[in-house]
Amino acid sequence: MALITCPECNKQISDQAKSCPHCGYRLPKAKKMLSPHKKNTLIAVIVGVLLVFASFAGYFFFSPYTVKWCCYHHISDATCTEPKTCSRCGKTWGISLGHNWQTATCTEPKTCTVCGTTEGSANGHDWSPATCTLAQRCKVCGHRGEPSLGHDVKDYICTRCGISVVSESDVPNILDIISATYTMNYLGGIDQYMTFVNKSSTKTINYITVEIDFKNAVGDVLRDDISGKQTTSLEFTGPLSPGKTSSETYWRTCFYNSTFSGTIGIREIEIKYSDGTTLVLDEDVAYYAVKSWR
Numbered sequence: 092m093a094l095i096t097c098p099e100c101n102k103q104i105s106d107q108a109k110s111c112p113h114c115g116y117r118l119p120k121a122k123k124m125l126s127p128h129k130k131n132t133l134i135a136v137i138v139g140v141l142l143v144f145a146s147f148a149g150y151f152f153f154s155p156y157t158v159k160w161c162c163y164h165h166i167s168d169a170t171c172t173e174p175k176t177c178s179r180c181g182k183t184w185g186i187s188l189g190h191n192w193q194t195a196t197c198t199e200p201k202t203c204t205v206c207g208t209t210e211g212s213a214n215g216h217d218w219s220p221a222t223c224t225l226a227q228r229c230k231v232c233g234h235r236g237e238p239s240l241g242h243d244v245k246d247y248i249c250t251r252c253g254i255s256v257v258s259e260s261d262v263p264n265i266l267d268i269i270s271a272t273y274t275m276n277y278l279g280g281i282d283q284y285m286t287f288v289n290k291s292s293t294k295t296i297n298y299i300t301v302e303i304d305f306k307n308a309v310g311d312v313l314r315d316d317i318s319g320k321q322t323t324s325l326e327f328t329g330p331l332s333p334g335k336t337s338s339e340t341y342w343r344t345c346f347y348n349s350t351f352s353g354t355i356g357i358r359e360i361e362i363k364y365s366d367g368t369t370l371v372l373d374e375d376v377a378y379y380a381v382k383s384w385r
Contacts, residue, residue, distance in 0.1 A: 169187055169188050197217075246368070248369075255370050261376075264291075267380065268288075269383075271283075280344035282344060283355075292333050294366060298362075299326070303355045304356045305346050313348045
């Protein structure tokens with residue numbers, strides 16, 4: 092117990108007295124001051140309580156169970172394989188979109204045009220084989236493969252495809268037409284005459300077919316007054332041995348047109364040999380078969 096001064100009469104009184112025994116002044120209750128040790132203990136208790144509360148609050152608000160029921164959703168769009176989904180809680184809505192498949196091609200597998208997912212493998216090319224003049228090509232997509240083979244020529248004929256491969260300079264070594272004359276009667280009927288020389292040194296000719304046209308004075312191709320055709324086929328029958336010359340062959344009234352000027356054109360010459368091969372001189376080179384026209 093200690094003595095204190097009464098604030099009213101300034102006399103000494105006990106610090107435990109509720110009022111001054113001298114003047115009756117009612118003393119206010121004294122504030123109890125915590126000791127430093129008690130103060131630190133109290134602070135530690137308060138901090139501990141707050142930490143425990145924070146732990147329970149965090150578990151409640153951030154646990155999967157709480158988020159599921161209390162989530163402020165962040166929804167991602169549906170994809171080919173997943174429905175609309177909250178990226179926070181995992182809740183879903185509806186169904187996935189499904190793939191938008193693009194059919195497999197020769198070089199690409201079946202592919203989703205949205206997400207790029209692939210399924211299976213590419214179909215592969217369906218090749219048409221290369222020929223003498225055409226490259227290998229896919230029948231489906233048109234892609235080119237191996238280049239064309241080129242002709243394998245023997246005696247002016249490709250052994251692979253059978254096409255005649257003849258240049259202007261080759262013609263004199265194959266056939267000569269040493270005469271090509273005509274006569275015309277008063278009705279416009281034309282008799283055509285030709286003489287052939289087999290210039291081959293090894294092959295016998297069985298047949299020669301010459302397709303010709305007849306022209307007027309200005310070079311226009313005429314039509315036959317009877318058949319209406321613009322071309323006439325003249326056929327020579329052999330055999331004509333290698334290096335031999337035929338007798339003059341004529342075709343009576345092979346064409347009718349009174350405006351014929353005496354000029355003929357050779358469209359094509361087909362030569363059939365005794366070995367079974369056939370050689371064709373097209374319009375570009377057949378002209379050079381007539382010796383006098385070279």
